[in-house]
Amino acid sequence: MRSRFRILVPTVLAAVALVATPLAAHAGGGGHPDGDVATLERYAADTWASLVAMTDEATGLPSDNIEGDLSAPSAYTSPTNIGGYLWSTVVARDLGIIDRHEARDRLTTTLSTLASLEKHEPSGMFYNWYSPADGSKLTTWPDSGDVVHPFLSTVDNGWLAAALRVVAKAEPSLKREALALYDAMDFSWFHDLSAREGVSLNRGGFWVDPPGDGCAVPGNYAGSGPDVYYTCHWYDTTVSEARIATYIGIANGQIPATAYYGTYRTMPDQGCDFGWQEQKPVGETREYLGVSVFEGTYEYAGMRLVPSWGGSMFEALMPDLFVPEAEWGPRSWGLNHPATVEAQRWHGMEEAGYGYWGFSPASDPFASYREYGVEHLGISSDGYASDAESTDVDTGYEGCRDATNPDPAFGDGVVTPHAAFLALPYDEDAVLENLAGLENDLGAYGPGGFYDAVAVGSGTIADRYLSLDQSMIMAAIGNALLDDRLKDYFVDKRFERAIRPLVEAQVFGTVLVP
Structure with a gap:
């Protein structure tokens, strides 16, 4: 060596x-x-199924993990998990796994919840x-x-910021909402x-x-x-x-x-x-x-x-x-x-x-x-x-x-x-x-x-x-x-x-x- x-x-x-x-x-x-x-x-369609199963329909927030039979999602999540779900939604749409309406609805729900989450306000x-x-x-x-x-x-905020950049470009109808969150983040x-x-x-x-x-x-x-x-x-x-x-x-x-x-x-x-x-x-x-x-x-x-x-x-x-x-x-x-x-x-x-x-x-x-x-x-x-x-x-x-x-x-x-x-x-x-x-x-x-x-x-x-x-x-x-x-x-x-x-x-x- x-x-x-x-x-x-x-x-x-x-x-x-x-x-x-x-x-x-x-x-x-x-x-x-x-x-x-x-x-x-x-592989993508089945992987997407796991992300759907671990995501709360009301908040649009994914759990950190879920059991192999797609039951019992965890009761916690992180900025990286949320970011990963956002870019995965874009990929699922672009691969034709879901249609544009479903993708926009999912992205909208998650972005709305992100806007309401408690943050460190001076840094965003x-x-x-x-x-x-x-x-x-x-x-x-x-x-x-x-x-x-x-x-x-x-690093977790870095991955969420990366996802917000993706959403802003991939879904123009949500650009303002995504960039409002992104622009507030001061590294x-x-x-x-x-x-x-x-x-x-x-x-x-x-x-x-x-x-x-x-x-x-x-x-x-x-x-x-x-x-x-x-x-x-x-x-x-x-x-x-x-x-x-x-x-x-x-x-x-x-x-x-x-x-x-x-x-x-x-x-x-x-x-x-x-x-x-x-x-x-x-x-x-x-x-x-x-x-x-x-x-x-x-x-x-x-x-x-x-x-x-x-x-x-x-x-x-x-x-x-x-x-x-x-x-x-x-x-x-x-x-x-x-x-x-x-x-x-x-x-x-x-x-x-x-x-x-x-x-x-x-x-x-x-x-x-x-x-x-x-x-x-x-x-x-x-x-x-x-x-x-x-x-x-x-x-x-x-x-x-x-x-x-x-x-x-x-x-x-x-x-x-x-x-x-x-x-x-x-x-x-x-x-x-x-x-x-x-x-x-x-x-x-x-x-x-x-x-x-x-x-x-x-x-x-x-x-x-x-x-x-x-x-x-x-x-x-x-x-x-x-x-x-x-x-x-x-x-x-x-x-x-x-x-x-x-x-x-x-x-x-x-x-x-x-």
């Missing part, structure tokens, strides 16, 4: 050009075999947990009665201009009142209104689902453009100060807009790529559902996204030998919820495992940490179907073959589409559906069959002018082996 590689990006660009071009660019029916189109349409941001039944802000957990300290999450409330020397970053979020336990930092980054209590961590890694909030904040002029370069590709290679990370990185230091960036990469499966924190698919690829990262960044995301997909496939099929692949946080087949990933692809040395046994991979860190488990024997691999769907633009044939096996060989398919996770060794299925994961599946299918239509809805001229030059300028050290 500590082989030395040269940075070969310029020489491999031509070789990977076809790989890095989203297959959805050739879609729209004619770009797929008829059987594949019918299969994806079936939404709290993290609401009741789907009446839209009330949760202060006790429905299942246990435990106290909930109302929290405002950067400067989350952004610490002095996170590190010369670097600004988003905090994880904030509480209006002290949370009572744990770490909280009083402050007010917006400079108006009363102080709030920030999390003690920042979103400081580049390959993270949280970058959606950074994109939106920059496009809105609420946070500086330099924030795009402030996150870490890997932790720096500075003696043993960062010797706790998964492996010793290799890379060059470059400067963007005056920000010095160590473009570090990790080695895996004969490639070099930029890791995420935990090594999961959704950290890497969820923002790519809305932002044309691979197209705009041929020297960064255009390499790293297909490399991530190939690394996940290689882990499941070759290294661990599960016979299936796709690893991301999801329902736990043996409990409630867990974070899954490919640990080699995560910065955290005890990052997300790919199996039920939480097998730890530790290849050590040269000169700082001895290897304790460099070549582990993996156990009961837990595959999460939504992770495979996210890979559709980069290896569609492998994705469809993988999904067919999960459905036909393992039975991981029910009335609402693919169950949320399956332990492929034992065949144990997490027979429930998570709203977030189902909405990622809807988005991925919509993009695959409709020429990246969600990206067209999300990106306007203002957004492209603000974000595209930042992405185009970026050069990762990724080396993809076709």
Whole structure:
């Protein structure tokens, strides 16, 4: 794992050009075999059924999850869940699963409820947990009665904002209502201009009142209104689902453009100060807009790529559902996204030998919820495992940490179907073959589409559906069959002018082996 590689990006660009071009660019029916189109349409229709079942008809708010027989929806929801339902409704309409009247009615109901929800008024941001039944802000957990300290999450508000952008473009009759909510959301409330020397970053979020336990930092980054209590961590890694909030904040002029370069590709290679990370990185230091960036990469499966924190698919690829990262960044995301997909496939099929692949946080087949990933692809040395046994991979860190488990024997691999769907633009044939096996060989398919996770060794299925994961599946299918239509809805001229030059300028050290 500590082989030395040269940075070969310029020489491999031509070789990977076809790989890095989203297959959805050739879609729209004619770009797929008829059987594949019918299969994806079936997956979408069944997935939509689960979202309908978990959504309250009166409020238009989806529950966080529902049982596999489409009964007993949960009594809580989040801004991300609500956003996912909004963009899924648009996809269901555009795929012909529902008609325009039903879609408009559903969107209208949800937007009306959103307008009535209690928010943090100075920022326009939404709290993290609401009741789907009446839209009330949760202060006790429905299942246990435990106290909930109302929290405002950067990334959750980012995904709701993304959905509002989609609705405003996709349904012109509701543009005013969607933009009224969107325009009120001020992401400067989350952004610490002095996170590190010369670097600004988003905090994880904030509480209006002290949370009572744990770490909280009083402050007010917006400079108006009363102080709030920030999390003690920042979103400081580049390959993270949280970058959606950074994109939106920059496009809105609420946070500086330099924030795009402030996150870490890997932790720096500075003696043993960062010797706790998964492996010793290799890379060059470059400067963007005056920000010095160590473009570090990790080695895996004969490639070099930029890791995420935990090594999961959704950290890497969820923002790519809305932002044309691979197209705009041929020297960064255009390499790293297909490399991530190939690394996940290689882990499941070759290294661990599960016979299936796709690893991301999801329902736990043996409990409630867990974070899954490919640990080699995560910065955290005890990052997300790919199996039920939480097998730890530790290849050590040269000169700082001895290897304790460099070549582990993996156990009961837990595959999460939504992770495979996210890979559709980069290896569609492998994705469809993988999904067919999960459905036909393992039975991981029910009335609402693919169950949320399956332990492929034992065949144990997490027979429930998570709203977030189902909405990622809807988005991925919509993009695959409709020429990246969600990206067209999300990106306007203002957004492209603000974000595209930042992405185009970026050069990762990724080396993809076709």
